[in-house]
Amino acid sequence: MVAVQSRLDRLVRPTFGRHLLFALAAAVVLLLLSSQIGAYDDYNLTAVAIFAVAAAGLNLLTGLNGQLSLGHGALMAIGAYTASLLLKDHHQFPVIVVLLAAVLSTGVIGIGFGYAAARLRGPYLAGATLTLAVAIPQVATRYKSIFGGESGLTVAPSSPPDWLGADFPPERWLAWIAFAAAIVTMVLLANLLRGAPGRAFKAVRDNEAAAALAGINVARTQVLAFVVSAACAGLAGALLAYWTGVTAPAGFTLALSLQLITAIVIGGLGSLAGAVWGSPVLVFVPLLTSGMASRLSLPSSVADNVPLAIYGCILVIAMLVAPHGIQGALRRILAYGRARWGNTPGGGQKGVVDWDDPAPDT
Amino acid sequence: MSRFFVLTLNGVTQGAIYAAMALALVMIWRATKVINFAQGAMAMFTTYLAVFAIEHGTPYWVGFLVALVSGLLLGAIVERVIVRPVESAPALNVVILTLGLLLFLEALAPMAFGGQIRSFPPAFSIVGLRLGTSQVPFSPFDLFTLGSVVAVMLLLLVLFQKTDLGLRMRASAFNPEVSRLLGIRVGRMLTLGWALASLVGALAGVLIAPSLLLYPTFMDDVLVFGFTGAVLGGLDSAVGAVVGGLLMGFALTYVGGYFGSDLETVGALVILIAVLMVRPSGLFSVQRVRQV
Numbered sequence: 001m002v003a004v005q006s007r008l009d010r011l012v013r014p015t016f017g018r019h020l021l022f023a024l025a026a027a028v029v030l031l032l033l034s035s036q037i038g039a040y041d042d043y044n045l046t047a048v049a050i051f052a053v054a055a056a057g058l059n060l061l062t063g064l065n066g067q068l069s070l071g072h073g074a075l076m077a078i079g080a081y082t083a084s085l086l087l088k089d090h091h092q093f094p095v096i097v098v099l100l101a102a103v104l105s106t107g108v109i110g111i112g113f114g115y116a117a118a119r120l121r122g123p124y125l126a127g128a129t130l131t132l133a134v135a136i137p138q139v140a141t142r143y144k145s146i147f148g149g150e151s152g153l154t155v156a157p158s159s160p161p162d163w164l165g166a167d168f169p170p171e172r173w174l175a176w177i178a179f180a181a182a183i184v185t186m187v188l189l190a191n192l193l194r195g196a197p198g199r200a201f202k203a204v205r206d207n208e209a210a211a212a213l214a215g216i217n218v219a220r221t222q223v224l225a226f227v228v229s230a231a232c233a234g235l236a237g238a239l240l241a242y243w244t245g246v247t248a249p250a251g252f253t254l255a256l257s258l259q260l261i262t263a264i265v266i267g268g269l270g271s272l273a274g275a276v277w278g279s280p281v282l283v284f285v286p287l288l289t290s291g292m293a294s295r296l297s298l299p300s301s302v303a304d305n306v307p308l309a310i311y312g313c314i315l316v317i318a319m320l321v322a323p324h325g326i327q328g329a330l331r332r333i334l335a336y337g338r339a340r341w342g343n344t345p346g347g348g349q350k351g352v353v354d355w356d357d358p359a360p361d362t
Numbered sequence: 363m364s365r366f367f368v369l370t371l372n373g374v375t376q377g378a379i380y381a382a383m384a385l386a387l388v389m390i391w392r393a394t395k396v397i398n399f400a401q402g403a404m405a406m407f408t409t410y411l412a413v414f415a416i417e418h419g420t421p422y423w424v425g426f427l428v429a430l431v432s433g434l435l436l437g438a439i440v441e442r443v444i445v446r447p448v449e450s451a452p453a454l455n456v457v458i459l460t461l462g463l464l465l466f467l468e469a470l471a472p473m474a475f476g477g478q479i480r481s482f483p484p485a486f487s488i489v490g491l492r493l494g495t496s497q498v499p500f501s502p503f504d505l506f507t508l509g510s511v512v513a514v515m516l517l518l519l520v521l522f523q524k525t526d527l528g529l530r531m532r533a534s535a536f537n538p539e540v541s542r543l544l545g546i547r548v549g550r551m552l553t554l555g556w557a558l559a560s561l562v563g564a565l566a567g568v569l570i571a572p573s574l575l576l577y578p579t580f581m582d583d584v585l586v587f588g589f590t591g592a593v594l595g596g597l598d599s600a601v602g603a604v605v606g607g608l609l610m611g612f613a614l615t616y617v618g619g620y621f622g623s624d625l626e627t628v629g630a631l632v633i634l635i636a637v638l639m640v641r642p643s644g645l646f647s648v649q650r651v652r653q654v
Contacts, residue, residue, distance in 0.1 A: 138627050312465035
């Protein structure tokens, strides 16, 4: 029994091994789940995975590195347009190539904007990224011949490979792609955050002067956070292009950026798990309210805007009442339990609970 | 008449409106060290209230008053109900709070007033004035826009520089602790500051609405332009905000006139980044050292 325990420990203790196990478990669960449910639910779960990728990236930047970005909707637009331009004129590229290209293009733009962002603080950064969010969709409107103007670019769906059988639902295939992308992103981010970069992110967030004194290159750390975060947004954007089938400026408004912020605030600023908690809200709240609205036969001007009104209220109320979100509340309960009953699994410090800055959980 | 001249005249009017927006942001920034990202959405909402009044048969001027008074009230309510409790919270939380308000108002407006895009009537003719035989591209409504912005700014100047109330408001913004010790009701001054700023924003909304169309996000661009103007002016200076807003008016009408109006926000982005890279504390402020 003890031998089994220690062997399990050796496998699970190293961070990478633990994350990999988590990822495998998540993959198995999601595969089983997606083959049990219908195409419609697969379609919705895909959106959850897409938002989880974008929100995880945003949470890394905002929650862990303290840089608030109102421009992640615009960065998703860059990823989506990269994918759509590659697939324009019936070009056939493998999905993986399209996704990597989107990651690369937003990453490169992220370097440029990250350098500017690293010099900006608080409201200046928020304002600059807000301007980005408003400007990017208008560029797409302006250059019609490239980006298709208001009506946008259509994206051919990725058809499932032949070995899955002829009647394999394309929705499930896209769901698998999105799950894979989300899991890979989460594992990579979790490792990054558990290692030196993650500690540097938090050190810079909490006190730049102290971080600099400790030998951390503050500007480089901030640029790195921005680039990684932008790359996640780009990946999510490319997936979104496949999901919606059309990439148009109207899909990437400021409201999209604010929805991502809602997701990380609901889930909890500064934790990857928080991003996973928050993203289902963005998918299922609109489904619930549109169902309710059609039952009450509300006009579309009301029905379409109920979710956004709810998100706005959530943001305001969360900041007033629970700034650490669901993940923060869960963590408090867990921390309370550990402190109270002292069965900390890792043998960590008992009774010491830092509620204001809990360590990131993955 | 040369295109440049036409654009410059347009730039004055646009600039006056952006200056009002910038001033609204700066007033709140100075009082509470918060950038009110909901400023544009609040102005959008009060403009909707004005158009609601006008569509129900009231004269333009009643609608105009409705916008200003509701702006005043909305600003006071927002400060008192949702901003006051987070006074001592981290700056990030307060910013997120104003973003939540933005999202909420932009969703509430179509729910309350209907989703269709509306036009907003101007108070005066928008046909250019006649000077002798030639027509200048400057309409009575442009004159009214410019005049009302200047009037509001002069009133604010008198309030802040010449009255006891203004002195108390400045003291509360400068040092709340000491002001409190001197018997100033700092909380009330902050509420009043937000109310006045929101009134200025509401003015920008009703003035720009006739040249744009009225839809829930129509003030997003104006907010961005006002913010850029405020940053140009140094974010801390009311005069700087007005000058910055005017400069944005000129710069963006040139960008819009020569490259296409869709690129105005890109122009604002370029200006904003350039200013923040070169002179982060604005064009007019004395250079200060930021703590690392």
